[in-house]
Amino acid sequence: MNIIQFSFFSLFNKQKYFQYMESLIxxxxxxxxxxxxxxxxxLFEITGVSLPANVLDFYNQVLQWMDNYVKNPNDDTTLTxxxxxxxxxSAKVISILIKKLENILHTGKKxxxxxxxxxxxxxxxxxxxxxxxxxxxxxxxxxxxx
Numbered sequence: 001m002n003i004i005q006f007s008f009f010s011l012f013n014k015q016k017y018f019q020y021m022e023s024l025i026x027x028x029x030x031x032x033x034x035x036x037x038x039x040x041x042x043l044f045e046i047t048g049v050s051l052p053a054n055v056l057d058f059y060n061q062v063l064q065w066m067d068n069y070v071k072n073p074n075d076d077t078t079l080t081x082x083x084x085x086x087x088x089x090s091a092k093v094i095s096i097l098i099k100k101l102e103n104i105l106h107t108g109k110k111x112x113x114x115x116x117x118x119x120x121x122x123x124x125x126x127x128x129x130x131x132x133x134x135x136x137x138x139x140x141x142x143x144x145x146x
Contacts, residue, residue: 021072024065032058033083037065042074047082050090059093063100070103073111077104082116083124084146091127101137112138119143 021039028034033048052058079101081094104111115128125141132139 021069024061026058026061035062037062037069039069039074042076042078044077045080045082046094047080049084050086050094052090055087055089055093059090059097063093063097066097066100070100073104073107073109076110077101078112078114080114080116081128082144084118084121085124086127095131095134098131098135098137102135105136112140114140114142116142116144118146120146 023038023040024035025038026032026035028048031049031051031053033046033050036043036045036047038044046062079098083090083094086094098113101111101113113131115131117124117128125143128139128141132141
C-alpha cells in the first residue's frame with residue numbers, strides 16, 4: 001500500500017490558494033517611522049517621522065520585504081504614507097519604495113499610493129505631488145489636521 005504524505009501548506013502552496021508571507025512590523029521611535037506591512041491583512045503603511053541616523057540600516061529591511069512582495073503581490077495593493085516629517089535621505093528611499101510598486105502594474109494587478117500630509121506642511125504636499133509625477137503608480141494626496 002502506497003502512502004502519500006503531504007502537508008496542508010504544501011498542498012495549498014502548490015495550488016496557490018494559500019500564499020503566506022511574514023509581516024514586517026517596526027514600531028516607530030522619536031526619529032523612525034512605524035512600518036506595518038502585512039500581505040495577509042492587505043495593509044501597507046508607513047507613518048510618523050523619518051529621520052533615522054542611518055537611513056539604509058533602517059529601510060533596508062523595508063526594501064527587501066517589498067522586493068519579496070512584488071514577486072507575488074495581492075490583487076489590489078495600497079501603500080499608505082502618512083509622514084509628519086522626513087529628511088532628504090528618507091525621501092530618496094521612499095522614492096525607491098514607490099518605484100518598486102511599479103513592478104506590480106506590469107502584472108496587471110492594481111496598486112496605488114495614498115499620501116497623507118499635515119495640512120500645515122505644504123512642503124510635504126509638494127513632495128507627494130513630485131512623487132506622483134515621477135512614477136506610473138496612481139496617487140491620492142490628502143491633507144490631515146494634526
